[in-house]
Amino acid sequence: MANRVNTKHEAWARIIKALAHPSRLFIIEELQKGERCAGDLTEMIGADASTVSKHLSVLKNAGLVADEKRANSIYYTLRCPCILDFIGCVEEVLSANAKEHANILKCCKK
Amino acid sequence: MANRVNTKHEAWARIIKALAHPSRLFIIEELQKGERCAGDLTEMIGADASTVSKHLSVLKNAGLVADEKRANSIYYTLRCPCILDFIGCVEEVLSANAKEHANILKCCKK
DNA sequence: TGGCTACTTGGCTATTTAGCCAAATATGTC
DNA sequence: GACATATTTGGCTAAATAGCCAAGTAGCCA
Known part of the structure; x- marks a missing residue:
């Protein structure tokens, strides 16, 4: 296997x-x-x-x-112009990362 | 610049x-x-x-x-499930490559 | 505590990649 | 043909990456 x-x-x-x-x-x-x-x-x-x-x-x-x-x-x-869509997905990952990072900071401040 | x-x-x-x-x-x-x-x-x-x-x-x-x-x-x-879309685009590139390759072969055969 | 399972980390080597410079190639102009 | 411009290729070094083995860490169970 x-x-x-x-x-x-x-x-x-x-x-x-x-x-x-x-x-x-x-x-x-x-x-x-x-x-x-x-x-x-x-x-x-x-x-x-x-x-x-x-x-x-x-x-x-x-x-x-x-x-x-x-x-x-x-x-x-x-x-293949579709490559742009792909970059859209990468941006989505980046903004998810940024959001999570912000949450961690907020949490630590409390 | x-x-x-x-x-x-x-x-x-x-x-x-x-x-x-x-x-x-x-x-x-x-x-x-x-x-x-x-x-x-x-x-x-x-x-x-x-x-x-x-x-x-x-x-x-x-x-x-x-x-x-x-x-x-x-x-x-x-x-981020969107990564799959991105792979869809990669597949599109690959099939375009395959098609072009086939055309080149066909052309040489003549 | 000791020992088991599941996973990660450190250390090492071999391979790949990025970048620069110098040299080669190709096209256009006189 | 000689020369200028645009681009690629070869050669080199420095840095990054993949993979293995061995050692470390963490949770569970007895």
């Missing part, structure tokens, strides 16, 4: 891992507004271009974004 | 990182069905008890699960 953790969970984890970084979440959020090229994102993030490029390739390998070369820039777009 | 990646994105990333592991996703999926104690999960996962315990504490620190001690077992429950 063991190892009910399987390929499905590994596939999920691969996608989720690709999302698990502040800069990459910023990119996702920005792409929600429309396509952006690597240079735009690099400037907004304020890190080395190579670093941002690697973040973009992580997102691309996970299938979260698509890229298209036009002129001498590469434009990135979101492939 | 830089560093529009901020605390919000870091907070998101912390939660998402907690989800980004096959065993932890298995735990989330299992808890969806109802509470489970650490021992049950350990047996199902088939890893060392200390390993599973650490996964549970990662989930707990992120505020994703809650624990309750009863008798000499510790029972874990999901704190």
Whole structure:
């Protein structure tokens, strides 16, 4: 009886891992507004271009974004807009955490 | 002009990182069905008890699960059921990836 | 108290990841 | 072709993470 953790969970984890970084979440959020090229994102993030490029390739390998070369820039777009819903859920967790934290403080004050 | 990646994105990333592991996703999926104690999960996962315990504490620190001690077992429950929706979105990405992959194969065959 | 079961913590190693710099590649212009 | 711009790739180091084993803690029962 063991190892009910399987390929499905590994596939999920691969996608989720690709999302698990502040800069990459910023990119996702920005792409929600429309396509952006690597240079735009690099400037907004304020890190080395190579670093941002690697973040973009992580997102691309996970299938979260698509890229298209036009002129001498590469434009990135979101492939599955549903990712925002997911962020909504994360916000829900965060606000639940904040509420609980506030309760603990209130309780200690008494 | 830089560093529009901020605390919000870091907070998101912390939660998402907690989800980004096959065993932890298995735990989330299992808890969806109802509470489970650490021992049950350990047996199902088939890893060392200390390993599973650490996964549970990662989930707990992120505020994703809650624990309750009863008798000499510790029972874990999901704190925000919306996490499942999020997994729905991950599945959507995976099926989009599969479809694209199939198209590439089809195209090469011609 | 002593011993049992259930779980967590500490300590260690191996692996993965993030970030920078420097170098390579690709496109567009003169 | 030479050169500029935009982006990626390779190489390296520092930091984070996963996993095991061994030791510690906590509740229960005799």
